[in-house]
Amino acid sequence: MRILTIDTSAIASAALLDFDPQDPVKTAELVANFATVDTRSQAEELAPGVKSLFTDPVAEGPALDAIIVGTGPGPFTGLRSGIAMARTLSFTWGVPLYGMMSLDALAQQVFDTPKKDSAGRALGPLAMDDFVIATDARRKEVYWAKYSAGAHLLDGPHVGPAADIFGVPVFGAGAGLYEEVLVGNRCTVHAPLAHAQPTALELGRAAIRKITAAGSLEGAGLLDSTPLYLRESDAKVPGPRKRAL
Known part of the structure; x- marks a missing residue:
């Protein structure tokens, strides 16, 4: 295929x-x-x-x-x-x-990446428990979702400040952008994947x-192609002109 x-x-x-x-x-x-x-x-x-x-x-x-x-x-x-x-x-x-x-793409990357010791030897999966994927949503916010260690979606997606995420490992470009905030919330940031897109x-x-x-495309639970914007567009249709007095 x-x-x-x-x-x-x-x-x-x-x-x-x-x-x-x-x-x-x-x-x-x-x-x-x-x-x-x-x-x-x-x-x-x-x-x-x-x-x-x-x-x-x-x-x-x-x-x-x-x-x-x-x-x-x-x-x-x-x-x-x-x-x-x-x-x-x-x-x-x-x-x-x-x-x-x-965000599933980054979750898969975390799932595929082994945790290594200082000598470069694999110690096991990078994520041993639930983790969050966060990417840059601009406006000082992140797009984020929570996954199990097996990279199965648990919650999300959401858009909001990184300060909304507590006590989990966080991966993706959003983690690198807001590392200080996340660490202050008892999160951990893995440097090699802190800027991943x-x-x-x-x-x-x-x-x-x-x-x-x-075993097939049809049974895989894939979505349709509807976009997940999570926010309204900045572009607005102009309203009617106000009448001059």
């Missing part, structure tokens, strides 16, 4: 992955991957980035088994660009489209985990 994953909740990213949904032991193969560093150029970078994944998009696109897009939470402009691209490709190529919460590659790995556990 081959899937295209797209996420623009923070950076612009896309990935092509091959896997066998009937064989959960076999590692998924990364066919191609694209990701930016800039968090404000999703609309400009995404289309050429997706195109670069394919040798022949006209032939290879319709052969996909699914397109999976990160639905946020994230800023309006960036998030819309990824979802619009995914919906367009799904319609054009006739490929099924599914959504996943973008959701990516399409990690989103794909999280999706593959769900699909292989279910």
Whole structure:
């Protein structure tokens, strides 16, 4: 099975992955991957980035088994660009489209990352108990959700100040931005993942985990492509002009 994953909740990213949904032991193969560093150029970078994944998009696109897009939470402009691209490709190529919460990508990265000692030896899972993923929501706030040690969603997503999070390990760019506040709330911040952003590659790995556990796309409990904005848009439709006296 081959899937295209797209996420623009923070950076612009896309990935092509091959896997066998009937064989959960076999590692998924990364066919191609694209990701930016800039968090404000999703609309400009995404289309050429997706195109670069394919040798022949006209032939290879319709052969996909699914397109999976990160639905946020994230800023309006960036998030819309990824979802619009995914919906367009799904319609054009006739490929099924599914959504996943973008924070799941970072939760999967935490799940896959071992805790190591000073000599670099793996000591076990990085998260031994419940943890929080937090990303930058701007306006001095974070998007966040709580997960079990097995990277299963327990609560969220939410948007609000980092001061709302208490007593858990916190991972993601939101942790790096508000480390002092979080540590003051008895949270721990893991430096190597304190600036991590959701990516399409990690989103794909999280999706593959769900699909292989279910044995099929249809039974994996994936979402539709409705965006998780969590806040109202700053752009407002102008009201009627006031009459001059």
